[in-house]
Amino acid sequence: MAQKPRVFVETADPASSSAATVSTYYASSHGEQIRLLSQACPAIAITEDATGADFTVRWESKTWQQTSWSGHQQEFTLLNPAKEVLGTGAAHQVKNAAKDICKLITQARRPSPQPSSR
Numbered sequence: 001m002a003q004k005p006r007v008f009v010e011t012a013d014p015a016s017s018s019a020a021t022v023s024t025y026y027a028s029s030h031g032e033q034i035r036l037l038s039q040a041c042p043a044i045a046i047t048e049d050a051t052g053a054d055f056t057v058r059w060e061s062k063t064w065q066q067t068s069w070s071g072h073q074q075e076f077t078l079l080n081p082a083k084e085v086l087g088t089g090a091a092h093q094v095k096n097a098a099k100d101i102c103k104l105i106t107q108a109r110r111p112s113p114q115p116s117s118r
Contacts, residue, residue, distance in 0.1 A: 004045040005109060008053035009033055012060035028061035028074070028094040036095055041102030055080060055108065057101055061094060078104045 011030040037057075038046055047053055056079040064073065074097035078086045087104040091097040 004043060005054040005105060006047045006049075006052060007037075007044045007105065008047055008050040008056045009037065010050070010056055010058045012058055032094060033059055033061065033098070036098040037101060040095070040098035041105065044102070044105060053081065055086070055105055056083075059097070059101070076101055076104075078108060080108070 009030070011033060034046055037044075050056060058077045058079065060075045062073050062075070074091045074094055075088075076090070076097055077088045078101065080086055086108045089097070089100045089104065091100055
């Protein structure tokens, strides 16, 4: 059996930006992101050890007010250990973001096609 890829989830805090607005609407918490990602992608192991991770997911959850009511509430980037971007995405709901992140990880794990030797 192949070992599960280890994934570190880094929750970005949109409130730390200069455009943050105080409101009664709350974005998804780190705990909710972890729970939903582990449900959507049981083939990964989520770790709190960033140095030992095969992948890092940078996941930003925004409130409707922070998106100006028109953008995506969930934005994410998948990185390898060398901090190279392997993929990005956005979704309106945290549950859909978790599914999309799982797809990115699955695609990143596939071996690259070998060029034909003609």
